[in-house]
Amino acid sequence: MHLHTWLIYLIAITGLALTPGPNGLLALTHGALYGHQRTLWTIAGGVLGFVLLMALSMFGLAALLQASANALVVLKWLGGAYLIWLGLQLWRAPALHLTAVAPTALKPGPTLLRQGLLSAISNPKVILFYGAFLPQFLDPAGNLWLQFAVMALTFALVEGLVEYILARLAQRIRPWLERSGKTFNRCCGGMFAAMGTALPLTR
Numbered sequence: 001m002h003l004h005t006w007l008i009y010l011i012a013i014t015g016l017a018l019t020p021g022p023n024g025l026l027a028l029t030h031g032a033l034y035g036h037q038r039t040l041w042t043i044a045g046g047v048l049g050f051v052l053l054m055a056l057s058m059f060g061l062a063a064l065l066q067a068s069a070n071a072l073v074v075l076k077w078l079g080g081a082y083l084i085w086l087g088l089q090l091w092r093a094p095a096l097h098l099t100a101v102a103p104t105a106l107k108p109g110p111t112l113l114r115q116g117l118l119s120a121i122s123n124p125k126v127i128l129f130y131g132a133f134l135p136q137f138l139d140p141a142g143n144l145w146l147q148f149a150v151m152a153l154t155f156a157l158v159e160g161l162v163e164y165i166l167a168r169l170a171q172r173i174r175p176w177l178e179r180s181g182k183t184f185n186r187c188c189g190g191m192f193a194a195m196g197t198a199l200p201l202t203r
Contacts (some may be wrong), residue, residue, distance in 0.1 A: 001139065001147050006154070009137045010148075013155050015191045017162040023050075024166055026119050030112060031167030039167040041112035046163065047156045049120025054155065057130035058148045082132040084196035089190030094182065 001009075017024075023046040030039040138147060 001044060001106055001137070001142065001148050005139070006150065009151060010154060010158070012133075012136075013158050014078075014162075017159045019191075023116065023119050023159075026116060027163035028166045028170050030115075033172035034107065034112070036164065036167040038107075038109065038112060040118040040164070041109040042048045043160050043163045043167070044117025045113035045118075047116075047160045049117045050159060051152050051156055053121060054084075054134070054148070054152050057134055058144065060131065078132065080132075080136070080196040082129075082196070084193045086190070087189045087193030087196060089189070091186050109163050 026046070027039055027043055030042045111148065134148075137151065138144065
């Protein structure tokens with residue numbers, strides 16, 4: 001993966017990690033309930049789940065690219081259209097309203113790990129998203145699995161860091177999301193639409 005491609009990918013996944021999603025909300029909730037240190041179990045489970053889904057997507061992409069040299073071009077345009085659609089959906093989404101939860105007894109670390117993992121892998125839309133997102137950054141002439149390793153490691157670090165920040169700032173972020181969530185959703189939705197428009201044109 002070329003440096004400039006990796007930098008674009010880094011910017012894109014940072015925006016993706018900042019977009020509200022089930023695992024981000026789970027890290028936010030667990031941070032408020034159990035503290036940021038115990039929430040590391042939740043975050044680790046979620047990141048593991050995302051990497052597994054990325055690997056599944058890459059298996060499919062690798063097989064498709066071996067079957068057709070032009071498949072990547074088609075995937076890039078279909079993926080761009082899907083990203084634009086996601087952006088429109090997020091733009092129209094209502095603001096988040098998180099219900100305050102009373103502190104409960106501490107759950108074991110493996111339980112939190114399992115909750116994070118299941119939250120990540122239980123959404124089939126994530127596989128579709130990776131199938132649309134990853135081809136935008138692949139070089140079919142390069143080593144696909146080396147590119148996957150770079151993308152997966154980068155994503156794991158960024159996603160884990162963002163979720164940890166959410167867990168640490170849980171008490172402060174919750175009211176802000178409820179107050180400014182609609183504007184935040186529109187900013188993230190606009191970013192997705194821009195990525196869907198621009199990424200298929202990049203080389």
